[in-house]
Amino acid sequence: MTSVTFRDESPGGRATESFTVPGLPGELTVRELIRIRVREEVALHNAKPARRFHGLVQPDGAEADRDGYLLKEARKIDWESQAAVAERAFVANGFVMLVGDVQVEELDELVDLNGDPELVFIRLVPLAGG
Numbered sequence: 001m002t003s004v005t006f007r008d009e010s011p012g013g014r015a016t017e018s019f020t021v022p023g024l025p026g027e028l029t030v031r032e033l034i035r036i037r038v039r040e041e042v043a044l045h046n047a048k049p050a051r052r053f054h055g056l057v058q059p060d061g062a063e064a065d066r067d068g069y070l071l072k073e074a075r076k077i078d079w080e081s082q083a084a085v086a087e088r089a090f091v092a093n094g095f096v097m098l099v100g101d102v103q104v105e106e107l108d109e110l111v112d113l114n115g116d117p118e119l120v121f122i123r124l125v126p127l128a129g130g
Helices: 030-047 079-091
Strands: 002-009 015-024 027-029 062-065 068-071 095-099 102-104 110-112 118-123
Touching: 002 030, 015 030, 027 030, 030 079, 030 095, 030 118, 079 095
Parallel strands: 002 118
Antiparallel strands: 002 015, 027 110, 062 068, 095 102, 095 118
């Protein structure tokens, strides 16, 4: 089992958010990693719902702002809907994902997680849905 750090960066390379998920197998697909990332960030939000959501994709009914996404009211978010939007956004080049310094390009690409890698997500366009 390995630990993986998920980190967001601005297109200019500034780190904005990060968190670590322990206990993952040594190899997962890009799709599985995106789903794990979204599940964890939504779980953090849902544990203490607030009006602001910090995540990879914009929830339905939220407005983007510089510090995340602003919901009309504090509420829980459905992680599976968010994950589906994130998968579509990845395919449409809404964000890129780097494993170390290497960009992954396919949802079904296997990623070697041995060595506790850092996964970097860089949003290229505003994302909506979920």
